[in-house]
Amino acid sequence: MGQKTKLSAEDARQEIVITREFDLPLELLFKAYEEPELVEQWMGTKVIKLENKQHGSWQFETSDQQGNVVFQAHGVIHEFVPNERFTRTFEMGNAPFGVQLEFFEFEKLSEETSKLTMHIVFKSIAHRDQMLKIPFAQGLNMAHNRLQEIVNKLK
Amino acid sequence: MEIRRDVFQAIADPTRRAIIALLAMHAMTPGAIAGNFESSRQTISKHIQILTECELLRQEQNGREIYYHLNPVKIKEIAAFIEPFRKLWDERFDKLEAVMKNYKSKK
Numbered sequence: 140m141g142q143k144t145k146l147s148a149e150d151a152r153q154e155i156v157i158t159r160e161f162d163l164p165l166e167l168l169f170k171a172y173e174e175p176e177l178v179e180q181w182m183g184t185k186v187i188k189l190e191n192k193q194h195g196s197w198q199f200e201t202s203d204q205q206g207n208v209v210f211q212a213h214g215v216i217h218e219f220v221p222n223e224r225f226t227r228t229f230e231m232g233n234a235p236f237g238v239q240l241e242f243f244e245f246e247k248l249s250e251e252t253s254k255l256t257m258h259i260v261f262k263s264i265a266h267r268d269q270m271l272k273i274p275f276a277q278g279l280n281m282a283h284n285r286l287q288e289i290v291n292k293l294k
Numbered sequence: 295m296e297i298r299r300d301v302f303q304a305i306a307d308p309t310r311r312a313i314i315a316l317l318a319m320h321a322m323t324p325g326a327i328a329g330n331f332e333s334s335r336q337t338i339s340k341h342i343q344i345l346t347e348c349e350l351l352r353q354e355q356n357g358r359e360i361y362y363h364l365n366p367v368k369i370k371e372i373a374a375f376i377e378p379f380r381k382l383w384d385e386r387f388d389k390l391e392a393v394m395k396n397y398k399s400k401k
Contacts, residue, residue: 146380161387167398271379272302
């Protein structure tokens with residue numbers, strides 16, 4: 140299948156690998172991860188801190204309209220090589236998923252295209268599966284809510 | 295109605311995943327399954343019971359013997375559970391691409 144974003148999660152391993160080919164030159168793809176204003180635009184979260192250097196740290200936060208924090212994530216940057224790769228830890232605030240180790244690798248495919256490989260290592264297989272299940276559970280919830288809406292309209 | 299066990303809980307166990315892997319090749323009797331493990335037959339039979347309750351396995355009577363095989367429908371359901379996660383990233387990356395194309399043309 141010609142899916143742009145590929146995800147591999149092998150059964151007995153506590154890791155996942157996500158790859159994506161972009162219709163963007165390598166430098167632009169890397170910039171999307173490097174510049175706080177750009178990260179904010181595509182991730183839809185506020186960048187509190189993003190120190191792109193070895194031993195730097197980062198912190199993202201998303202608030203709802205009332206100002207309540209609904210998502211918070213943070214970690215440290217272990218290695219940062221512009222236009223090539225970076226390694227960081229990732230931990231979600233107030234969530235039971237533990238710390239993840241993330242390896243990002245950027246590759247030039249042609250002048251106008253590039254590829255990103257995200258390799259995420261979890262504390263355990265159970266932690267990984269828990270994380271993978273969130274959108275699945277949300278999808279079920281959304282389907283359920285949608286169904287509820289339709290049912291309500293029928294009343 | 296009896297409350298069903300969580301399918302994901304069922305496959306989180308390494309022994310149960312090994313049983314699924316064995317049965318992926320061909321249907322087997324409980325004895326033949328247990329023969330592949332060091333654990334007691336009772337332990338393995340408990341695992342088989344959990345997998346059956348989750349409908350991951352199906353029993354078939356063949357003469358005097360009971361054979362277990364995989365339920366492909368249920369297995370497919372599990373395989374599909376990572377799809378929403380992939381989709382989430384696919385959408386995020388589409389956004390990234392759009393944001394950066396816009397950024398490029400503005401420069």
